[in-house]
Amino acid sequence: MNKWLVSVSIALALATGGVQAAGGDAAAGKAKSAVCMACHGPDGNSPVPSGPAATWPKLAGQHASYLAKQMADFKTQARKDPIMMGMVAALSEQDMADLAAYYSSQKQSDGIAAADQVQAGEKMFRAGNTATGVAACMACHGPAGLGNPAANFPRISGQHAAYTEKALKDFRSGARANDVGKMMQGVAAKMTDEEITAVSQYIQGLR
Incomplete structure (x- = not known):
């Protein structure tokens, strides 16, 4: 980080x-x-x-x-x-x-990641993309994707991949702009469609 x-x-x-x-x-x-x-x-x-x-x-x-x-x-x-x-x-x-x-207070149900996206998705989640300046997701959301309630960083593990993908693309386009300090907008702006898809699948299976 x-x-x-x-x-x-x-x-x-x-x-x-x-x-x-x-x-x-x-x-x-x-x-x-x-x-x-x-x-x-x-x-x-x-x-x-x-x-x-x-x-x-x-x-x-x-x-x-x-x-x-x-x-x-x-x-x-x-x-x-x-x-x-x-x-x-x-x-x-x-x-x-x-x-x-x-x-x-409710228990989240488990999700399953698409097997062909796990390797690329885990790389984005844990290391980001240093070549393009994309920060690792776990830097804010934690190694298990459980977030940080003190900083109001949400839990993302187990979330539906389609929802995460839409959220990242909305941050990238500016359609969603309620992130504090424009942090997510800044991260998503540097991500490709392929990176977004892969990390969304990985997050879906994270538990």
Whole structure:
């Protein structure tokens, strides 16, 4: 990990350490999650991706602070998605905290990586691409992809490859811009389609 990334990671950890789903109640969140089930599943493990469902992410086991931030960003339209912006429009801060607490308490289902993408994907995840300046994913998300809740870096392990691929391409194009310090935009901007596909598959099978 280069010195710049270390410095930024430390700064963000200090700056975002206070971002929490404060006061979230998992039981209350479960009661409020009925409307979320159609896309994200009853326990936050969205259906096996195919067709439009390919970009419905797993929420189970994700850090509560990260989930709460994403819902808040959809509400303020800092992060744009027509479906999600409509879904969160009527949610209060407490509703979002409760939902985040519920989904973070659930166990994520395992995923399987495409065998022909594992080697290239692992290389990107663990070492990045020094020739093009792509930082290793594990520098922020950890060697097992479990993230860093203190810095609000999300868990990515086990996530559907199609969702991760879309997220990286959205960061690359600027369609998604709610990352702190434009860190993900900077990383994704240097990635090729092949690198994105490979690392997304590797992440899907990471556990």
